Amino acid sequence: MLRNTLDARLSTRQQRRGRTIEWYDDRQVPLSGKARGDIAQAQERAGRGGGVAIPRGKVIAELSFGFWRFLLARQYKTKLWPDLAGAFPHASNRALNTVEDPVKRLHKFGNRIAHHEGIWHLSLEARRDDIQTVLGFIAPAAATWVADASRIDDVLARRP
Structure with a gap:
């Protein structure tokens, strides 16, 4: 999106x-x-x-x-x-950092995964929230759909 x-x-x-x-x-x-x-x-x-x-x-x-x-x-x-x-018509304001900050964190997170670095010690809930935040800035209905269809919470609940 x-x-x-x-x-x-x-x-x-x-x-x-x-x-x-x-x-x-x-x-x-x-x-x-x-x-x-x-x-x-x-x-x-x-x-x-x-x-x-x-x-x-x-x-x-x-x-x-x-x-x-x-x-x-x-x-x-x-x-x-x-x-x-x-x-990002649904962002709380038009400040660049409002959108840039969660996207920057997601980019860094994706790079860690791509380089086969460990992620379980990170706040995975925070990255899930960043995904939902960015989707919500673009299309709240899409954010709701992703939240309802996602299995991320199930996976996180089973982690050691």
Whole structure:
């Protein structure tokens, strides 16, 4: 949901500015060199099927959680946040750190898991709450659905 809502806001930004090029290809979108490199890698991975035109959805899907997380970094506070803030209509306020902080913690948590580091000593309930918080900022109904369908609490109750 985070990826899709941020992509939608960036696409809306492009339309509002009268730009016909995709936001990720537009050099007028103020992205860092690292972000541009991530986009180039995503386009390369998305194009491996050999097709001439790469569907935008494939490019968006190839961008990592870290890419989206860093769009919420303070370096973009004045450049992109005014547009991206609309992706979180149910946040308690429009402050960047309201959204960035739980996303940052989830990114760090995901990296620990990806690197096969131990997580059982961490506050897993707090990370579950971060997931619910971010979902709630985007779409409260989705947050409710995830909470109702999730088995996280069952798993946490069985941990040693």
